Amino acid sequence: MRIRFLLLAFLLVFLLPPPVFPKYISNPVSCLRNGGLCKAACRGHLKKIGTCGISGPKCCRVK
Numbered sequence: 001m002r003i004r005f006l007l008l009a010f011l012l013v014f015l016l017p018p019p020v021f022p023k024y025i026s027n028p029v030s031c032l033r034n035g036g037l038c039k040a041a042c043r044g045h046l047k048k049i050g051t052c053g054i055s056g057p058k059c060c061r062v063k
Helices: 003-016 030-031
Strands: 036-041 047-053 057-063
Touching: 030 036, 030 047, 030 057
Parallel strands: none
Antiparallel strands: 036 057, 047 057
16 A cells, blocks of 8 residues: 555656746747747847747747
8 A cells, every 4th residue: 555655656756847947938828928929039138938839939038
């Protein structure tokens, strides 16, 4: 019985998302929620915080 609880706890920790979410923004909705804009390139006063798709535009936010 204890092995089941240990296995359940291990799986729960193993399947948790990584704690650094803003570096892994990968869709337009997440980009907008984090105060970013989807642009072709982050230029000037904009800083890249992720992407807006698999290999598409970048998610940019004001520095």
